[in-house]
Amino acid sequence: MIYKKRTIPNELKALLSLNKRLPNNHEKKHVVRKNLLICQAGYNGELEFDAHIKEFQPAYPHAILHDLYLQQDGAYFQIDSLLITPSFITVIEVKNHKDKTVIKANPTQFIRVFQNGDRKPMHNPYIEVDRKIHLLKNWLDKRGIQIPIDGILAFAHTNELAIEHPSPEMKTMLTYEAPAHFRSLPIDEQILDGHAIYNLAHALLEHHKDYNPFPLADLYDIVPEDIIPGVICPSCERPGMQWGREKWNCPSCGHTGKTEHHQTVQDWFMLIQPKMTNREFRYFTQLNNRNVARGLLSKSGLQLIGERKAAHYILINEGQSPNR
Ligand SMILES: [Zn+2]
Structure with missing residues (x-):
């Protein structure tokens, strides 16, 4: 049974938005675009794995959790997918890149x-x-759970x-081979x-805590x-959508909407900083009416902190978007 599904990672969401908002001639455009493609390919590979692993429905009790981000011994570690069975746990790492990969042994080398x-x-x-196996083992030890852990790539x-x-x-395979691999493993001991x-x-x-790379401008050293x-x-x-007649209007294609x-x-919270004033909202939406801005901000699912000049908005749950 799947206990945790995968959702689009924060890093990918933020890179998509940064790529849209960075001029083509910006010096960081190249690295942003490159990392966006890597991140997108990684996510697509993981979705492909998820689609295949749905076929794995053994008769014994089990749990599958996708995209876990945990902390142990002061270190964070991320697991693409985790399988828990009665007699072992498997950490699954998914890779996806368009080039050929050669794996050599003695010594192990990836080319x-x-x-x-x-x-x-x-x-x-x-x-x-x-x-990851080492950190997960310590995480489980702390909770009195001793079970063999292996990994697959x-x-x-x-x-x-x-x-x-x-x-x-380490067992290395293509994503579609994973269900057959797991079916072939005996459950010896409960x-x-x-x-x-x-x-x-x-x-x-x-x-689990969602990995949060925000704000991306800091991470990429972009003003x-x-x-x-x-x-x-x-x-x-x-x-460049403009507010008029109680809605946003696109001067390029005529699309309108309220949200x-x-x-x-x-985008502001992902890219620039974890708080936003009324003035910053007006700058970032290119709106000039303070009262309209207040009205829109009050319906954006944000929390208002402070009064008058110190007033600003924050996300209600750190790391979560207002419309999630
Ligand atoms: Zn448009």
């Missing part, structure tokens, strides 16, 4: 082969997975993979019964003034 034939060594993902099906002999230290699996899945959900303000039209994707500023407010 990326580009379309033009160039070869470049990659970070060894087994080390990444081992670190799953590549999206479009990835070209060349595993050279001898076979690598360490966790159905009730314990349920409780563990809920404890993990309780301790906020370089970020293009304005309400972006959801229909033609151009900024388009919600995304603009979300």
